[in-house]
Amino acid sequence: KAGVTQTPRYLIKTRGQQVTLSCSPISGHRSVSWYQQTPGQGLQFLFEYFSETQRNKGNFPGRFSGRQFSNSRSEMNVSTLELGDSALYLCASSLAAVDYEQYFGPGTRLTVT
Amino acid sequence: SQQGEEDPQALSIQEGENATMNCSYKTSINNLQWYRQNSGRGLVHLILIRSNEREKHSGRLRVTLDTSKKSSSLLITASRAADTASYFCATAYNNNDMRFGAGTRLTVKP
Numbered sequence: 001k002a003g004v005t006q007t008p009r010y011l012i013k014t015r016g017q018q019v020t021l022s023c024s025p026i027s028g029h030r031s032v033s034w035y036q037q038t039p040g041q042g043l044q045f046l047f048e049y050f051s052e053t054q055r056n057k058g059n060f061p062g063r064f065s066g067r068q069f070s071n072s073r074s075e076m077n078v079s080t081l082e083l084g085d086s087a088l089y090l091c092a093s094s095l096a097a098v099d100y101e102q103y104f105g106p107g108t109r110l111t112v113t
Numbered sequence: 114s115q116q117g118e119e120d121p122q123a124l125s126i127q128e129g130e131n132a133t134m135n136c137s138y139k140t141s142i143n144n145l146q147w148y149r150q151n152s153g154r155g156l157v158h159l160i161l162i163r164s165n166e167r168e169k170h171s172g173r174l175r176v177t178l179d180t181s182k183k184s185s186s187l188l189i190t191a192s193r194a195a196d197t198a199s200y201f202c203a204t205a206y207n208n209n210d211m212r213f214g215a216g217t218r219l220t221v222k223p
Binding site for chain 2: 045056090099103105
């Protein structure tokens, strides 16, 4: 089985721009979660999607949004980028819920200048 | 905010020694999971222990869970240089919001 894939792997953006990151889960997995990882704040939960619906959301501003398609692929979008959005963005998929075993992608490293 | 807190923050041992990491959490849980992360890459799931389990083994890994103290420990026996990584515990807060601790950075010297 192919693992979780994320594209792009690296991205450099300027303050004020927006960015879209993509995640393809493991085949058969319906839950997709997104996390932000920074040296200062560690791993923080952004949101979780299941069957095209956002089921859970972490404590992030509305600039962070996402969606899930009928094939379970997911995208997250960050609008009006700030320097503090520089981070490793990780996507994880699981069979049904966040408290199931999660399989992580390699991440997208976003740098905002 | 983080649900779990790992202790110690960093641990350095020699190859062949055992490594023990601890995790404390704040609320009641269905299960607790341990993950490993190598140098800025994605996380790898190591082991899941349910709230009604007290101990679980997987290869050289041994995890214990004490729900009365809201704590868990991960023991890696006979460590290898390849075990060098950051280790995180994770719990589902309110069954929905996955929270990770700050992690323990383990260095195994050859």
